[in-house]
Amino acid sequence: MxxxxxxxxxxxxxxxxxxxxxxxxxxxxxxxxxxxxxxxxxxxxxxxxxxxxxxxxxxxxxxxxxxxxxxxxxxxxxxxxxxxxxxxxxxxxxxxxxxxxxxxSPAVESGPAGGGTLLLAEGAVPEPWRRLPDPAPDAPPAPSADPVALEQLLRERLPGAIGAGDEEIAAAEARLGVTLPDELKALYRVVPGRWDDWTGADRQDEDTGARDVADETVGCELFALDDLYIADAASRPAPWRFAACEAVVTPPDAAVQGLVGSPGWIVFGDNGGGDRLAVDLTPGPAGHVGQIVLLGHESYIGAGLIADSLTDLVHRQKPRRTRTSRSRDERPAVAHVNVAHLRSIEAAAHPGLEVLCVGVWDEPPVDLAPVTGLPRLRTLTAYPGTLADPRQIGGLTGLEYLELGPEEWRILLDAGAVPRGLAAAGITTHGVGVRDHGQPVDLSNEILALYGRPPIVxxxxxxxxxxxxxx
Incomplete structure (x- = not known):
């Protein structure tokens, strides 16, 4: 009852x-x-x-x-x-x-239609969400950046527009906690800080038409000054089980740092499909300060370069296709061992490996010995039946996220080999029929108890x- x-x-x-x-x-x-x-x-x-x-x-x-x-x-x-x-x-x-x-349970992050992630450390977030940008104090602006020419061009294309005043811009900077770059200031000195500041704002049709002209001029759905925000990692949340399998990678030839978010990404518009445009003040090694990047709404991490400067974007009135830079010699920080990708743990193992995902497998269970001792390995996920000896996981002391099948968890618990540094964990039943969800819940509560976390009701x-x- x-x-x-x-x-x-x-x-x-x-x-x-x-x-x-x-x-x-x-x-x-x-x-x-x-x-x-x-x-x-x-x-x-x-x-x-x-x-x-x-x-x-x-x-x-x-x-x-x-x-x-x-x-x-x-x-x-x-x-x-x-x-x-x-x-x-x-x-x-x-x-x-x-x-x-x-x-x-307050210690379970709900997943889609059921299966949730066990939160073993209060308030913990995956490593990519803790990553701050590398400083870029010497990054130059792009040659195309020209705040004076940008303001002049905008006034020519938006005659009669009354832009934001210095006090409004200063208020936005105080709210955001960052000084706006000169090109963004030039934009909002022409474009009203609030949409109801347009001439004729008391007439909705004229106001809407003026906004459309401004959007076409800039090349995106422009945000009002009051709606600017910083696209830091917290603004781009993701479920633990997905976020733990991401990795921040910025090759030496990258224009944009491969971050989840940055205190230097100032979002000022939308492409009409949910992707956000931002001025980038923390560019990658081959980038320019003040470049324009696109943050895709279907991805949790990274951004693509679409313009070298705001002046460049407005001159063309249309973002170019996003482009990213990748080093051909770089071994991936995220490795998938399964029937369609890497065919051995040895092929995945290298000092830079952060995430190892063992999936659908049609050969004998794999040996984890090649990844024992890797300095950066923090995430391991493995489908049921794919590991030769789950007790080897006890030697992966750097793990912060672990996802295994019920039997693998049972072996690990009985051996007292659960890594104590885990911040989150998951139980996967992929390919294994579950007749009674009470059994995975018993297992979940046993894992939660190890970390002093409240049980599932x-x-x-x-x-x-x-x-x-x-x-």
Whole structure:
């Protein structure tokens, strides 16, 4: 039964009536597991998606009834302030249900539709999100940079525009904590700091038209002065399990540093597709201070060079294609060992290796000895069954993120070989059917207890669906 001590906001999530329509829909036509005709269901539901175990027969497109049933649970998630939960259910032919709902926990970062990352160190973020830019005090501006010529060109193209005053620009600098570069100041001395400062702003059509002209002139959807922001690492969040597999790499011939974010990236516009344009005050070894970079909305790390200066961008009125520089001789900091990429751990091992991902594998399990002692290895992920001896992980003392299958975690725990420096961890069941999510939760709570972290909440709910027509 549900625990009456739960906070009121969790009551709808832990009510049988919330889950009953979904369980009945999924149980209808499900395949019994051979235990007196009992059906076992398992799955996960999050605010962004859901998934069910293989016992649920595929039905093609999701029905309206199933969508409505899922939305009932998602509404309860939202009311409880929970991103996602996993669940498992045992349903008898007569309709008796024993449902276990697992979650939430402040020590679990929810993933899409279930599986979450165990947060073993309060407030920790992956290494790339801690990386600051290398200083570039001697980086010169591009030859094309010319604040005076830029302001003159903008006034010619935007006649009658009333730009921001010195006080408005100073206020923006105080808010951002950085001095705006001369070209950006020149831009906003012509373009109003606030859109309602345009002449005729009391007439919406004229205001909108003026903004369109400004966007076309600059070559992007220009932000108002009040909307400028610093694209530091915190402005570009990513789930731990993805962020831990990224690496900051800046080759010697790179114009842009391969960072997550920088205190020197001042965002001033959008390309209309969600990618942000920024003035770069912390360029790479081959870059120019004040160059214009594009931060893609589909990536967590890095930026592409699109103009050598703001003057260059406005002269062309269209960003050129992003370009990046890579050193051909550089061995990758992130290595994937699987059937489609590297075919051995030896091929991945080198002193600069930071991330090792062992994926789908069709040969004998791999030996981790070649990566033991590597100075920068901080992330290891491995699909179930791919490691010859998981206990070798105990020798990888620099790991901050570890993702393994349930059996590998069990071996590691029993051997007392879990690296104590971990900041986060994951349990992957890729390719392994999970009949009962209670088992991964038991394992998760055992790992959390090692680090003194709060456990995942588990609630048992009983109910009656009435006779169910199993397959």
């Amino acid at each position: 549900t625990d009456p001590t739960h906070a009121p906001s969790l009551l709808p999530l832990n009510a049988f009536a919330t889950w009953a329509p979904l369980l009945r829909g999924w149980a209808d036509g499900a395949e019994p597991g051979g235990e007196d005709g009992v059906v076992h269901l398992a799955g996960a539901i999050g605010r962004d998606g859901w998934r069910a175990s293989s016992a649920v027969r595929p039905r093609g497109r999701t029905s309206a009834a199933e969508r409505e049933a899922v939305e009932r649970v998602r509404g309860a998630l939202a009311a409880a302030g929970v991103e996602s939960v996993t669940f498992s259910a045992r349903i008898t032919p007569s309709g008796q249900v024993r449902l276990r709902v697992m979650g939430p 588990r609630t048992v709910i009983a109910g009656d669906l009435g006779p169910v027509p199993f397959a």
